[in-house]
Structure formats: structure tokens, C-alpha cells
Amino acid sequence: MDRKKFITNTVLLAASITSWGAFAQSYTAKAVRVGVIGIHGMGWSNLKAILRDSRVQCTALCDVDKEVLAQRVAELATQNINVTTYTDYKELLKDANVDAVIIGTPDHWHCLQMVDAVHAGKHVYVEKPIGNSIVECEIMVAAAQSRNAIVQVGQWQRSQQHFKDAVDFVHSGKLGKIRQVKAWSYVGWKTPITKKPDAIAPSYVDYEKWLGPAEKRAFNPNRFHFEFRWFWDYAGGLMTDWGVHMLDYALLGMKVSDPVSVIAAGGKFAAPDGASETPDTLTAVYEFEDFNIQWEHTVGISGGPYSRDHGVAFVGDNGTLVLNRAGWEVIPEGDRMPAVVFQKAVDDGLNKHMVNFVDAIVQQKPQILNAPIEAGAHIAIFAQLGNIAYRSGQKLYWDKHKRKFTDKQANKLLATRYHNGYSLPK
The missing domain is CATH 3.30.360.10 (Dihydrodipicolinate Reductase; domain 2)
Incomplete structure (x- = not known):
């Protein structure tokens, strides 16, 4: 390698290290902001579990059932948590105040929502089973790998x-x-x-x-x-x-x-x-x-x-x-x-599973996930x-x-x- 190329590569490497350090530091300085898609059953259980982690803040909820949505908003308000609400998950994925999403919808929605989420640059916690067919599961793996996304699956016994x-x-x-x-x-x-x-x-x-x-x-x-x-x-x-x-x-x-x-x-x-x-x-x-x-x-x-x-x-x-x-x-x-x-x-497997998910986000290390x-x-x-x-x-x-x-x-x-x-x- 000639001297000019060596200096250029060194500068690029230093910039990338600085950039990653700033990114990781930003997560330690502020909360990981979470939105939930599908808040009736396990979506709600998952949110309650992840909110036990002081590094997490809930900023958005999405559900096609407005009664359920209103109920969850009221329950969060008793904890002084105010959220933006959506009935279309694609609008939630555009929300810049959402870093990670929890997908708690019926199985037939998991594939579309998880793929759209990683394409939108979000981290994802998706309920099990991840898809409703073998081909869907294969697509979801390919999507996550193509973006090096942090995707945890709700197999919480692994924690x-x-x-x-x-x-x-x-x-x-x-x-x-x-x-x-x-x-x-x-x-x-x-x-x-x-x-x-x-x-x-x-x-x-x-x-x-x-x-x-x-x-x-x-x-x-x-x-x-x-x-x-x-x-x-x-x-x-x-x-x-x-x-x-x-x-x-x-x-x-x-x-x-x-x-x-x-x-x-x-x-x-x-x-x-x-x-x-x-x-x-x-x-x-x-x-x-x-x-x-x-x-x-x-x-x-x-x-x-x-x-x-x-x-x-x-x-x-x-x-x-x-x-x-x-x-x-x-x-x-x-x-x-x-x-x-x-x-x-x-111990409590679901709580530990959420801590593991947040750890992976904060450290930017998908390899430490217990249920990738x-x-x-x-x-x-x-x-x-x-x-x-x-x-x-x-x-x-x-x-x-x-x-x-x-x-x-x-x-x-x-x-x-x-x-x-x-x-x-x-």
C-alpha cells in the first residue's frame, strides 16, 4: 500500500471508530425508544417487560383496534408515559422517535412487518413463531442479514x-x-x-x-x-x-x-x-x-x-x-x-430476554442475542x-x-x- 492510500484508509478507519463510538454513547446517554405494533396480548406483555429496563422509553403504539389502543394509552398514562398512536404500522416505522419495535401481531403479519421494520432501520423484537410459513421464515432471515439488523425472537426460555x-x-x-x-x-x-x-x-x-x-x-x-x-x-x-x-x-x-x-x-x-x-x-x-x-x-x-x-x-x-x-x-x-x-x-425468562435485547442494541452486537x-x-x-x-x-x-x-x-x-x-x- 502506498503512503497516500495508507493515510486515506487510516483516516476512514478513525472516522468509522469515532462514528460507532458516538452512536454507542448516544444510546448510553438517552433511552432506547420503543414502539409496539400489536398491543393486545403478547405485545403488551413484552412492553411491560422491556419497560422494567431503565434504559428504555416507550414512544409509540400501533393497533388496528382503537379500543385496545385507547386502553393501553390510558394504562401507560398512569405511569406518566405519553405515546404517539397509530393504526397503520408503516406510519409508526416512519417515526424518528422510534429506535426499536416490538411486533405482537398475529403470525400472518410477522413477515411483512419485520422486513419493513429492518428496511426502515429499526431494531426488532418479533413474537414467535416468526412466520406463518417456511418461505416467510427464510425471507425474514435474509432481510435481517442483509441489513445486519438486531432482531430478537420471543423464544424467551433461551434467556x-x-x-x-x-x-x-x-x-x-x-x-x-x-x-x-x-x-x-x-x-x-x-x-x-x-x-x-x-x-x-x-x-x-x-x-x-x-x-x-x-x-x-x-x-x-x-x-x-x-x-x-x-x-x-x-x-x-x-x-x-x-x-x-x-x-x-x-x-x-x-x-x-x-x-x-x-x-x-x-x-x-x-x-x-x-x-x-x-x-x-x-x-x-x-x-x-x-x-x-x-x-x-x-x-x-x-x-x-x-x-x-x-x-x-x-x-x-x-x-x-x-x-x-x-x-x-x-x-x-x-x-x-x-x-x-x-x-x-x-429467574424470569421474559425480563432477562428483554435485557439481552437492549444490551445488543446498546452495544450494537447482534451476535450476543440469545434468540436471534x-x-x-x-x-x-x-x-x-x-x-x-x-x-x-x-x-x-x-x-x-x-x-x-x-x-x-x-x-x-x-x-x-x-x-x-x-x-x-x-
Whole structure:
């Protein structure tokens, strides 16, 4: 390198270091300003959690339901928090007083909103599952990587200590050869929804915006707010709602990614005439080289395996480790190993997850995220494999290199069709 080029490069390097230092210092000097898109359910829970961090300020809210929006504004006002409100998320993304957004909308909106957010230069916390199809998940990863964006996914158990401790124990080899991993969610507190007649959308709801890219249908209370998760247009039922949490740890414990095959069976056994489309009872088996991962769920029943309504169990030759949000224990196989008494959860995973997100923003280090977009996409895709196997009625073989099934009919379910003038992001 000649002297002139050396001096030029040195000046550029110094400028970039100074610029980054000023950027990082600006975040330590002022709050990370957060806006929330979708403030009814988990969006509100996520906001309350992130506001426990003194480095954060809420500046904007967006929801298509004006009643919900007014309620949240009033609740924030009791804490002396004043916000700008929007009913169109694209207007919120133009707000210069928003550094990061929390996306708490139904699943079918996640892809568009997350991609638009990173293109607008915002940091993103997106609820799980990150997308409503395999192709959406892949698009979201590509968008985040193209902008080197800081995107945390709502897999908050990845920030909870006892989950990490349990996986470390699995990795120690003390359980012996693990041939079977079980993951489950038995949702006894929820009963299957009954059919309700179509109605006129409430005057305070922008129903067209709520539908977005989903197929246009008459308004029905069964498809709105919490219940959206039981319809294929918007979500994937318990498989993607709870499966992404429990199956995530099944994969982390076994240090694996893509299965060889998947088969699933179930149906609307609890309520054959109910309103939901997704199965209230399901078993899916993912085949790997020398072990299986089994998922199962029920609606309306609490009595899951090992007397737990949700969890992951690593079944080894020497013993079985059972893990859920409450803690973990090891049940020995005879006298082949000592038992490990129940190790109770000692921290709040959601709060810690938000601290991790803010740390990554302040330090400008996406690599320290506990649940980066790649991790969220991986487990959302894994759960979608099980749903597609159920919907196809076939044992499906997954080509991890081509990122598709060997079955052409099943591949038609890899992508979600967009409607109402919306298109999949490029």
C-alpha cells in the first residue's frame, strides 16, 4: 500500500471508530425508544417487560383496534408515559422517535412487518413463531442479514438459567444414549371454540388492515384476537404456538437441526364440530439418524407426560431428564445413575430476554442475542414441518440441502399465498 492510500484508509478507519463510538454513547446517554405494533396480548406483555429496563422509553403504539389502543394509552398514562398512536404500522416505522419495535401481531403479519421494520432501520423484537410459513421464515432471515439488523425472537426460555443448566446436563452424557425425546403441550385451561355466526366488524376495528395478506373473509369473533391461532390463514395452532418453545429445547439438547423425515396424525377429536381448523389433538414424530423427537398436544386436557402440562423429556439409557418452565429433574433408570432432585426456576425468562435485547442494541452486537432471527426461523420451520405432515397425511422426507420435501404436493404448503394486493417481500 502506498503512503497516500495508507493515510486515506487510516483516516476512514478513525472516522468509522469515532462514528460507532458516538452512536454507542448516544444510546448510553438517552433511552432506547420503543414502539409496539400489536398491543393486545403478547405485545403488551413484552412492553411491560422491556419497560422494567431503565434504559428504555416507550414512544409509540400501533393497533388496528382503537379500543385496545385507547386502553393501553390510558394504562401507560398512569405511569406518566405519553405515546404517539397509530393504526397503520408503516406510519409508526416512519417515526424518528422510534429506535426499536416490538411486533405482537398475529403470525400472518410477522413477515411483512419485520422486513419493513429492518428496511426502515429499526431494531426488532418479533413474537414467535416468526412466520406463518417456511418461505416467510427464510425471507425474514435474509432481510435481517442483509441489513445486519438486531432482531430478537420471543423464544424467551433461551434467556432462562434453568433451561441452560438442563441442556448442559444433557450434553454431559450422564443420561447415556438418548433414543427418544418427547416434547408436549397439554392445554387444559382452554376448551375448543364453538361455532359462531359471521358478524359485522366492530366500528373501532380496521378489519381490512387486520386481515392484511390473509384471504378476505367475513368478520367472525372466533378468528379475532386470541382465537386467530386456531386457523391456518393466520397461524398453525398449538404446534407453532407452543411447539416452537418446547421443540426448540429438544433440538438444543440433541445438537441437531434437520430431520430425515416427519409423520403426524391427529385431528379435531375433542370437538369434531368445533370452529377451529387446526387439530386439538396431534402427535408428530421427527426421525433422525439414531433417535426420534416426538411432539404431542391436546386442547382441554392437562394431564401430560410425567404429570406436567408442558415440557421436554430426554429419555436416555441411564435416566430421563424432564424439563419445563417450572424447573427440571432427572428420573434414574433403576440404579444406573443417581437421581437429580427438582431444580426450580430461579429467574424470569421474559425480563432477562428483554435485557439481552437492549444490551445488543446498546452495544450494537447482534451476535450476543440469545434468540436471534436465525434461531427463531429454524424452530418455526421445524414446527411447520410437523403441521405440513399432518395436513398432507403422508410421511414426508425433508431434503435439508434443497430446503424442501421430496413430495411435490407437500411443497405446495411451503409458502403462504398473499391476498388483497399484498405480496411476499423480496
